[in-house]
Amino acid sequence: MDQAExxxxxxxxERRRGRPEAGRNRLEHPVVVGYDGSPSSRNALAYAAGVxxxxxxxxxxxxxxxxxxxxxxxxxxxxxxxxxxxxxxKWLLAELDRAGGRTGLDVHVLARRGSPARELxxxxxEQNADALIVGxxxxxxxxxxxxxxxxxxxxxxxxxxxxx
Numbered sequence: 001m002d003q004a005e006x007x008x009x010x011x012x013x014e015r016r017r018g019r020p021e022a023g024r025n026r027l028e029h030p031v032v033v034g035y036d037g038s039p040s041s042r043n044a045l046a047y048a049a050g051v052x053x054x055x056x057x058x059x060x061x062x063x064x065x066x067x068x069x070x071x072x073x074x075x076x077x078x079x080x081x082x083x084x085x086x087x088x089x090k091w092l093l094a095e096l097d098r099a100g101g102r103t104g105l106d107v108h109v110l111a112r113r114g115s116p117a118r119e120l121x122x123x124x125x126e127q128n129a130d131a132l133i134v135g136x137x138x139x140x141x142x143x144x145x146x147x148x149x150x151x152x153x154x155x156x157x158x159x160x161x162x163x164x
Contacts, residue, residue: 033062061109
């Protein structure tokens with residue numbers, strides 16, 4: 001690789017190699033859904049549950065939070081925010097129950113920090129997902145760099161389904 005090249009290449013999801021992180025098992029071609037609490041992501045969650053049931057696959061619900069690191073202005077100390085994965089998992093499972101239920105599904109929850117598009121693509125690639133399902137962005141919010149579904153459609157390594 002030329003020194004001028006960066007890894008990962010610009011616009012590509014980070015490729016995580018080797019074994020999944022400690023405590024995480026690899027699923028067999030799950031249906032992956034990104035959930036952020038928005039109405040369109042709730043629709044995507046319900047749709048993903050139906051797809052997982054029809055395909056007989058596991059459902060992996062992924063929630064991506066901002067990096068959670070900030071710099072304390074007076075001291076310059078870098079501070080990481082604590083993770084509350086237990087509460088997050090309960091919330092995501094409750095949202096799934098509201099959206100359509102877990103009956104007949106093998107459901108797994110994954111919390112990540114970082115760029116939503118890159119982290120969703122990486123989670124889907126790590127698990128060899130059959131599909132990656134996300135909600136459509138709201139019309140009120142326009143991200144200067146483009147939408148998460150648009151980025152995923154161009155860069156994910158599995159089919160991407162965008163649900164309104």
